[in-house]
Amino acid sequence: MLTYSFSNKGELSLYEYLYRCIRADIEAGAIAPGEKLPSKRSFARHLGVSLITVEGAYSQLIAEGYLRAEPRRGYFACDLSHSGVVPGCKPSFFGVGSSSPETAHPADGNLLPEEGLAQAYASLAAAGRPRGGRIDAGGQSSTSANPSGENSFNGEAVFADFTGSSVPLGMFPYAAWAKSLRDALTRESERMLVGETGFAGAFRLRKAIADHLRGFRGMEVDPDCIVVGAGSQVLYNWLVQLLGRNLHYGVEDPGYLRLSRIYEANNVELSHIPLDENGIDMASVAESGTDVLHLMPSHQFPTVTSIGRRYELLGWASAKGNRYLVEDDYDCEFRLTGRPIPSLESIDSTGKVIYANTFTKSLGPAFRIGYLVLPPALADRFGRELGFYSCTVSAIDQLALARFIESGDYERHVNRLRTHYRSVRDALVSAFQTSSFSERVSIEEQDAGIHFIMGISTDIKTPEVRNSALQGHAMRYRFDDVAAENANDCHQPAG
Template sequence: MLTYDFEKKGKEPLYEYLYKCIREDILSGKLKSKEKLPSKREMAKNHNISVITVENAYAQLIVEGYIYTEEKKGYFVSEISEQYIDYKKRNENSQKKNNIESKKKEKKKQWFVDFSSNHMVYDNFPFATWSKIMRQTLLDQENTFLTSPAATGVEELRNAIADYLLHFRGLQAKADNIIVGAGTEYLYSIIVQLLGKDSTIALEDPGYKKISKVYESNGVRCLHLPMDKSGIRTEQLVNTNAKAVHISPSHQFPTGRVMPVSRRHNLLGWAVNNNGYIIEDDYDSGFRFSGRPIPPMAGMDSSRVIYMNTFSKTLAPSIRIAYMILPDELIEKYNKELNFYSGTVSGFEQYTLANFISKGYYERHINRMRNYYREYRNRIIGAIKQSPVYSKVTIEEENAGLHFILGINKDIDDEKFKELLKQQNINISGVSDYCYNKLKEFEHKFIINYSAVPESRLVKALEIIDNILK
């Protein structure tokens, strides 16, 4: 006799719970093909439920083909593919194993100190202001929420971005050349379609590996070119057939280097002479702590530069809004060939962000965050300088961004060093982890993402590092 625990049904109707229990037994192979089920009365009596409940459950199973009835004989299990049942068993076992492994990995992520994470501090997000603007946006834009946003983004947001770039970055950009998308990964795929999937794109080495993964997943060939102190050398691009070069000239990741104006002109010359493009990733430009912000390359020649930026870094990673400015030639091609795309960011979020920018809240937020992280960085670096480990390390490229480089002044095994730290529940990445070619100059250099490092734990972490380096 089939027996089920009805105390586990929760808020489900009785018949639905019974239906699911029987269906699961059939799919798992517990109930075999052509096996006879208990009569409605037997099933009802065994579980102390009404006959109507059983009848409804059996009726649903019959409709879906899990069981069938024979007149005056009763209810029987239908023939279900044995191959499917075996597959389902294997799949369920595999899923259970994956869930166990996933839970193990989640536990491993609870680091005492994680120098590899650069998430924003919760208290720094302007929740009150954002909520106020959202409410006002609902009132002001109620008639637009029922319409689909344009593929390039709502006009109000594109205008707000263009105005912000002009006044605070010195970049003249036409709103009609701006495309808003749900994250830079989406925008990379648009670039690939505009340049052609048979294109070659050159990237910095070391560099953020996710960029090349996105390009390569779209069929593009990627070249990883080693940098000198000024970035990618122009002569490296000659005879490569590269259609574009993807760089972060104002604050390169992970080195933090700034490309000087002479190298920028050289790259622009390459782009002009080879009908190529420079993809300028300006993601970290907002957090510069000394001197004036570095002007974007797009301001030097908008016809050869695709400018990209995102609000994920300055506001929150969950705000998946990025944008790019296409040269006239490419925006024309986009409007002719790709304007069938639907907008990938909700109109409500776009209108909210447009108001946040145009009313000056975004610039005030950036200034506040810049001051906060300047002071926080100074405290982190101050703690390092006061620690015994300071005699064994150097601090590099600390004047911008939310990370700096910690160089080890000893001949160490980088992998062993990272593993010893992991054993002490400290996570750290080396600059060499972002290299495609084995570049000796980046050995013994490690990335300190300080935005998520609790000051209360830093002293202990530095003691552990010092002991390992003894």
């Protein structure tokens, strides 16, 4: 049986140290692909640790795609060997995760009868309605599902909005942000406040972002490889200019439809590529002729990419000079159970991953601040070819955000938000699972972040379900909202 000594674990928790040991053995091949691991109880007895320690390690390894669980058979190591890229080329992930081995709780089968959907939403609302307010659960930009941007349906206020990206009311750290802004205005030089920060943004903010990524995502990033811009939409337009409109771009389907529109507006050839159980489908990637693949491997919207598929993707990108992976790491702060899933960039030794993220999910859409982490060669090229651009974020906002991160206030805010979202998730899932219609519902990905997938066993068509939800004053995404009309359609540039 596998044996590990915990004498060298240092300050790591038992579960985190065990997780890292097993992960390293799978990457090195010491645990062979398909090899069965000990049962949780027998492994815990053998190692002399608690059952919850083994459960926590196994749950995280499953979430990252190192292990697979087979009902009534046990736990088996996944195959990482067919990617063409050697696993473990970068240092192991040392991001800040959960301090305790929280374990994932598999969802019971759960959700709605064919009749009374509106009443069901209404009863859920009555059970959980806060006095004098509505539920604002966060999510993707509300304009996709509700283009008017108003939380209303037929002129009536919406009780529960699961489509918006705003920070819940009462959760924004106004006092801490005001202090950061005040300090920026009073302690920075006038030259820093009113002068241009350069095309890539203020160095102080880029350094703060690099430090944050090192601590939270296990990424070793040179601040000179970071480009700051006014949100992801601006940055993606710059990416097309940098990489070229002559390349073929690919996006996930289902995925973020606004992303598709950004690429289409840039008049590039675009393919919508389907997903399978391990992530984006590699056969479809090859068939499409894609050069630049835009994906969300750690937190797909809305459904995660296995570690084996990640190495396949790196192998695919390294096969040709003009291939790149754009890793959109949106919502990475809000994984609700276990450690954050390691970023694709953190295991890339090929220089083919472009990392993108924003502060929209954590601070709200009013903060149009995002950033790219470019491979060194692309960062140099960006400076040469696009360095004439001015940074699209004001110097004052950049310096205030840098201080907000440096002080630790940003991390405290994210931790508070994560706790809030976990409470909202638990209450919502519990309401469904204990309701009279629980046998008609299935819930998946409930630990992934500020979304989960709810399946409804019913013959009612999707538009009817949506309208019933709206009549109950609830707004949420359906797969139609995030899937291209035709998954295999390829957008051809005009002219």
